[in-house]
Amino acid sequence: MTVFKSKILDISTRSRLILLNAQRAEQLGITTHDRARLMKDELSVPAIVNTSETFVAPDEVGVFLDTAKELGIAEGDMVTVNLLPPPTSVQYIRKKMRGEKLAKEEIDYIIKDAVDRALSDIEVTAFITAEQYHGMDMDEVEALTRAMVNHGTKMDFERPVFDKHSLGGIPGNKVTLLIVPIVAAAGLLIPKTSSRAITSPSGTADTMSTLAPVDFSASELKKIVTRTNGAIIWGGSLNLAPADDIFIGVEYPLQIDPEPQMLASIMAKKLAVGTDYLVLDLPVGREAKVETPEQARSISNKIIELGERLGMKVKCGLTYGGQPVGYSVGPALEAREALLALEGRGPSSLVEKSTALAGLLFELAGKAARGRGQDMAKEILASGKALVKMREIIEAQGGNPNVRPDDLPVGEHKAEILAPFDGYITRVSNRAISAIARAAGAPMEKGAGVVFYGKEGHKMQKEEKMLEIHAERESRLEEAYQLALKLKPMTLEGMLLQEIPEL
Numbered sequence: 218m219t220v221f222k223s224k225i226l227d228i229s230t231r232s233r234l235i236l237l238n239a240q241r242a243e244q245l246g247i248t249t250h251d252r253a254r255l256m257k258d259e260l261s262v263p264a265i266v267n268t269s270e271t272f273v274a275p276d277e278v279g280v281f282l283d284t285a286k287e288l289g290i291a292e293g294d295m296v297t298v299n300l301l302p303p304p305t306s307v308q309y310i311r312k313k314m315r316g317e318k319l320a321k322e323e324i325d326y327i328i329k330d331a332v333d334r335a336l337s338d339i340e341v342t343a344f345i346t347a348e349q350y351h352g353m354d355m356d357e358v359e360a361l362t363r364a365m366v367n368h369g370t371k372m373d374f375e376r377p378v379f380d381k382h383s384l385g386g387i388p389g390n391k392v393t394l395l396i397v398p399i400v401a402a403a404g405l406l407i408p409k410t411s412s413r414a415i416t417s418p419s420g421t422a423d424t425m426s427t428l429a430p431v432d433f434s435a436s437e438l439k440k441i442v443t444r445t446n447g448a449i450i451w452g453g454s455l456n457l458a459p460a461d462d463i464f465i466g467v468e469y470p471l472q473i474d475p476e477p478q479m480l481a482s483i484m485a486k487k488l489a490v491g492t493d494y495l496v497l498d499l500p501v502g503r504e505a506k507v508e509t510p511e512q513a514r515s516i517s518n519k520i521i522e523l524g525e526r527l528g529m530k531v532k533c534g535l536t537y538g539g540q541p542v543g544y545s546v547g548p549a550l551e552a553r554e555a556l557l558a559l560e561g562r563g564p565s566s567l568v569e570k571s572t573a574l575a576g577l578l579f580e581l582a583g584k585a586a587r588g589r590g591q592d593m594a595k596e597i598l599a600s601g602k603a604l605v606k607m608r609e610i611i612e613a614q615g616g617n618p619n620v621r622p623d624d625l626p627v628g629e630h631k632a633e634i635l636a637p638f639d640g641y642i643t644r645v646s647n648r649a650i651s652a653i654a655r656a657a658g659a660p661m662e663k664g665a666g667v668v669f670y671g672k673e674g675h676k677m678q679k680e681e682k683m684l685e686i687h688a689e690r691e692s693r694l695e696e697a698y699q700l701a702l703k704l705k706p707m708t709l710e711g712m713l714l715q716e717i718p719e720l
Contacts (some may be wrong), residue, residue, distance in 0.1 A: 220297050418659040
C-alpha cells in the first residue's frame with residue numbers, strides 16, 4: 218500500500234481510472250491496465266491504472282473527476298493505492314471469447330463487475346465482441362437479461378404494466394407519442410421509458426422533451442403514472458439495467474449490435490419496470506435494421522420465447538420500414554406531427570402504424586377480440602380521448618397542456634430541394650434522410666430536421682417542393698443542404714444521378 222498526493226483531473230470517464238507516474242508505477246510493479254484499490258479514509262474503489270511520463274509527479278496520483286467525487290477526494294488530499302488482481306469475471310470473458318457456454322453465475326459476475334466499473338473498456342469490448350462472433354443460446358440470454366435487471370433499479374406498479382418497444386432504425390418513428398395516450402385513455406397502465414438518440418435524428422425521449430421534461434426518478438415516474446396511467450420519459454435517469462448503457466458505449470464506436478445483447482437489452486429494461494405485456498415493433502425493409510421478413514420472424518420467435526421465460530406476454534408486429542414514418546424528422550418537427558395526428562390531422566402512415574400497434578396491446582389485454590384491436594384504437598383516437606390524455610401526461614410531466622403544434626419552434630433557417638422535372642418518387646432513403654437531419658443539427662438542436670412532401674409512388678410536378686431542411690444555425694443548414702445534394706434522399710423516376718465526366 219503506497220501513499221500518494223491526489224491531483225484532480227477535470228475529466229469525466231465511464232470507467233474508474235487513475236493516473237500514475239510511469240517510472241513510479243514501474244518501481245511498484247504496476248503497468249497500464251492493471252487494477253488498483255484507491256482509498257481515502259474508510260472509502261475505497263477499484264480503479265484501472267493508466268500511466269504518464271510527465272503529467273503527474275512520482276508522488277502524485279491523478280484522480281479523474283467522477284472517481285474524485287465518489288470518494289470525496291480534493292486536490293492535494295493524501296490517498297493510498299495498492300495493486301489488485303483482475304476480477305474473476307475476466308476469466309469468464311475469456312471463456313466466452315473461446316466460444317464456450319457461460320453459466321448464469323458467470324454471467325452475473327460479468328454484469329456485476331461491469332456495473333461496479335471494475336472492468337476496463339477493453340474487457341467490456343472483448344465481452345461484446347465475443348457475443349457478436351460466438352453468440353449465446355437462450356439459457357445464456359435469459360441469464361444475461363436477469364443479471365442486467367438484478368444489478369439495477371426494479372419497479373413495481375402493483376397493476377399490470379403494458380409497454381411497446383421498437384427495434385428502431387426508421388427515421389420519423391414517432392408512434393409512441395400516439396400509442397401511450399391511446400392505451401392510457403383505455404385505462405391501461407403504460408409507463409413508457411424511452412431512449413435518447415444515438416445515431417438517429419431523434420429518439421422518443423428527444424421528441425417528447427420538446428413537449429415536457431423527460432428526466433424523472435423512479436418515485437416521480439410512479440406519481441405521474443398513478444395520476445395519468447401513462448408517461449413518456451427518458452429511461453436513463455431511472456438506473457434501469459445500467460449495464461446496457463455501458464455496453465452501448467462500446468457497441469456504438471464498433472458499429473456492432475450482437476443479437477443476444479439486443480434481446481437482453483430490450484427485455485431487461487422492460488422486466489425492470491415490471492412489464493407484463495409487451496408489443497414489439499419490428500420495422501422491415503430496405504435500410505432498416507431488419508431487412509427481410511425471415512430475419513424479423515427469427516427475432517420474433519426468440520423474443521417471444523425469452524418473454525415466456527421471464528413471465529412476460531409478448532406479441533410482435535412486423536411493420537413496413539422501407540421509408541420514414543410520417544413526413545417529418547427531427548425532435549420538434551416530429552412532436553408537431555404527433556400532435557397533429559392526435560388532433561385528427563396527421564398523416565395516414567403515422568395513424569395506421571400507431572393504431573395497429575396499440576391495437577395489439579388491446580388484444581393482449583383482452584380489451585379487444587383478435588383482429589379488432591386497431592378498430593378500438595382508432596375509435597379512441599377519433600373521439601379525442603387520446604388527445605385529452607396526452608395533454609394530461611404533458612401537464613403531469615411539467616409541460617404546457619395547451620400546447621399547439623405551431624407553438625413548437627423549429628429552425629428558422631430553411632432550404633428547399635425542388636423536383637427537377639415531372640415524375641414519380643421511386644425511393645425515399647432512410648439513411649440519407651437521417652444523415653441530412655443530423656447534419657442540420659438534430660437531435661441536439663431540437664428545431665433542426667427535415668420535412669419531405671412525398672413518398673414512394675407520389676407524383677411530383679417540376680419545381681414542386683420535395684424536401685425542406687430546417688436548422689437553427691445557418692452553418693448547419695449549409696452543411697445539410699450540401700449533403701442533400703450529394704445523397705439525393707428522394708429518387709424521382711428518370712432522375713439523373715451522376716454526370717461523367719464532372720466538369
